[in-house]
Amino acid sequence: MSNLALESPHDEYYELPALPGFRSTLARPSSAKNQSLSFVNGYMLVRPPPHHASSSGTQSGGRPPGSRPTTAPVSPTREILDSTDVTGRYSFSRRKADRENCNIALPFCPHSKLPAFLEHDRRVLLFKAYYEEDVLQSAIEEKRIHTCELYFYVEDGTMEIIETKQENSGIVQGRFLRRSRVAKPGGSSSHESYGIDDLKIGSQVVIYSRTFHIASCNESTREYVMDHHGWTTEDVSSLPLPRDRFAESNKAKMRRESGVVGVDRKRKMNDLKQVMESMLGKESSMTDRGKFLESGTDALCFHVLWDDRERLYGDVQYFRLFYYLADDTVEIMRAQSKNNDGRDTFPKLLKRSKLPINGRVSSQSCYKWRDLAIGRTVNVFGREMLIARCDSFTRQHYKYHGITLQEDIPLTRDKKVDVKRVIPPYNGFGTEEDSLRSCTGSLNPPPPKRDIVQNRKSGVVLRFNAQLVSATPDDGERRFVIQFFLEDETVAIREPPVQNSGIMGGNFLRRQAIKKEDGSWYTAKDFFVGNKLLLIGHQFLILNADEYTYRFQEGENKMFPFSHFVRLHEMLSAKQDEIKAYFISNYGGNGLITIECVRHCLSQIDGLDLNKQEVLTIWRKLDRKGKGKIPFRKFLTLCQNPAF
DSSP: OOHHTSSTTTTTHSSSOTTOOOOOOOOOOOOOOOEEEEEEEEEEOOOOOOOOOOOSSSOGOOOOOOOOOOOOOOOOOSSEEEEEEEESSSOOHHHHHHHHHTOOOOSOOOOOOOHHHHHHTOOOOEEEEEEEOOOOOOSHHHEEEEEEEEEETTTEEEEEEEEEOOTOSOOOOOEEEEEEEOOOOOOSTTTBOOOOOOOOOOOEETTEEEEEEEEOOOOHHHHHHHHHHHOGGGGGOOOOOOOOOHHHHHHHHHHHHHTTTTTOOOOOOHHHHHHHHHHHTOOOOOOOHHHHHHHHTTTTEEEEEOOTTTTTTTTTTEEEEEEEEETEEEEEEOOOOOOOOOSOOOOOEEEOOOOBSEEEEEESSSSOOOGGTTTEEEEEETEEEEEEEHHHHHHHHHTTTTTTOOOOOOOOOOOOOOOOOOOOOOOOOSOOHHHHHHHHSSSSHHHHHHHHOOOOOTOEEEEEEEEEOSHHHHHHHHHHEEEEEETTTTEEEEEEEOOOOSSOEEEEEEEEBOOOOOOOBBOOOOOTOOOOEEEEEEEEEEEEEEEHHHHHHOOOTTTOGGGOOHHHHHEEEEEEHHHHHHHHHHOOOTEEOOOHHHHHHHHHHHHHHOHHHHHHHHHHOOOSOOOSSHHHHHHHHHHOOOEE
């Protein structure tokens, strides 16, 4: 490795390492690159190549061996007149003069004018514009005027709109449109955008559904459009901006609130401040001081009413008017408000101040106490109020000054309306108790609790065999089992399945309480043989019942009067002679009779019009073994002796 290092042309540099604290005195070879291109007087030139080193180890120009070849710099110092001469200095002023006289062309392009981005570089036109906006939510402002600055960039035809900020306006202001091209809404093509000629003073520009009115432009814009675009004086004449009264009043208010010197803030000096200043020696006016010492805090009280029923949704409102004798000021307080009248409970309609007659406050045009009397009207800023009553102090004050007031006008107040809760009709969804609880209870009512009678009736179910009364022959053959639950007086209907009938049996009506046509509920008294029931739009005829139901009905005489045998025996005893004569004349001897014979007999006797349930109760007493036939003398014996 050491032999190779000695043979290197730079032995002195490579033989010692770069140790800490040691710095070599030999120059490190340069890594800079030669530049072979140069730009002189607007032309690109190629520098001549450097001379190679001689065989003796020395280079041309006396350059020491090992040094980097360089190119002699071109340093023109002579002023030249020809642009093609590269031996001298071609100044910028001569270059501009030759370019304007078209003596030479720009570098790398033929004779032509500058492109737009160079010719109109940083040239911006400024126009003053405004657009109107309708205000529908305010009673004091109809239209709002937005003033804007419209910038038009000539180099690329783009526009930028910035809305002028107003102090305490409450709306978002600033940049309305970022710099971009704006297409005309009614252009021949979608790429046609606004140009300079579309922005003449007085013209209208529609940008994003807002109509901008061009009102004026600055001086530099005016000079440019008149010199380069041929605009006339009329095209650049400034137009006045429309007057915004709301903005002016708001600005005046802010001037008063911000403490601007010389602005009338229309604020009355505090009475205590005036007293303190007078105690410190400041002269004060003694005007009306005598009235204050004489009257003090005395005030006349009137009851007034405002009849506003001619206006839509208007009504009659009652107020109290206080007139202070010390300074002739008026204060109007609102009377007791009604419940749910839809108005805010504000205490005052008019704070204590002078009440003008013609709308302007002055010492000659304000109401005095002599102008107030019962039966007269007072104009309170456009509200015609009738004076109806006054208190005793007011009457004594007028009487002391020789004025007699008329009697009070009676105030007819609206009578208190007794609002009754109207329960809406049952709509058929859910149970009626559920619907009623949702109307009278909370918004999330709990389900109603079932009132189950905890006595011997609990679990008692009466079953009846019924027929569907219908004009359709197929429905007349259908049979149903009606179940009545005594514990909660609910009804359930089930249809027994019949093979090859074509009708699927099963539950016909789930267990629920059912109402009659008159609105009352069905009870146990309505379920007896021969009765027709209207259940959920279907009419059912009860044909018979099971043995348990018959026995239960006969044991509960008060609940089922048609099964009360004692009552029926009293009716039969009263007609036993007629019954005996009927059977002797028709059957004679020991003839046997059926339940149909008994029913026909009872129907022929006056006063014994019994229904099927009553006839069935009598027959069950006669035919206890269920033979179907009994001798008619047994029936006569039953009429005489109920214990038979």
